[in-house]
Amino acid sequence: MVKNQATQRSTSIEETASQNAQAASNNRLIERLRQVRPTGRVVMPIEPDATTLPDFPLENGDGLKIPARGTSVGVYGSVFNTGSFVFVPNHSTGDYLRLAGGPTRGADKTSMFMIRANGSVVSAQQGGSFWHSGNEFADAGVQPGDTIFVPEELNKSTFVQSAKDWTQILYQFGLGVAGIKSLGL
DSSP states (O other): OHHHHHHOOOSSHHHHHHHHHHHHHHHHHHHHHHHOOOOOOOOOOOOTTOOSOOOOOOOTTOOOOOOOOOOEEEEEESBSSOEEEEOOTTOBHHHHHHHTTOBOTTBOGGGOEEEOTTSOEEEHHHHOOSSOOOOHHHHOBOOTTOEEEEOBOSSOOOHHHHHHHHHHHHHHHHHHHHHHHHHTO
C-alpha cells in the first residue's frame, strides 16, 4: 500500500488532496479487513434448487447451517447505484450491472467478481485469455443471493501525467543523443 501511494504523482493541489483522501480511505479499509476473523466456512457447490446435500464428513464441533434461499442480488463497489436488486431468473451479471447504472469511470472492469451464495467466486479474469479477452463475466448467470462487486481502479494516471512522463523520456533521450554527438562518437 505504501508503495502504491509513493508511486502516484500529482500535478495540482486538487490531485494531491484527492490522492490523500484516497490513501486515507484505503488505510481505513485495510484496518477493517485486519479486524475480520475467518468464519471457518467450507464452500459447497450446491445448486439453488438442490434437494440433497453432497457427502461431507463432519468433525467434532462442526455445525451445518443452511440459510434461507435468497430473493435478491447485490451489486456493490464502483457503480452508480449500489444496492440489492430483486432476483430475476435468466438475468446475467451484465443485466444487474446495467440495473446499477453500470461501472463508474474509475471502476476496474477487469477485476470485477461475483461471490455466489454458496461461497464460490466467479471473476472477470477467469473468462479471458491472452488470445481472447471476451466478456464472459457479463454473460455469467446469476443465482439468488449472489453479490457482484466492482472494485475501484487503484493505479490511475491522468493524460497530463502520461504526457509528462513521455516528455521527460524524450527529453532525456535527446540529451543523450546530443551528448554523444558533441563527443564526436
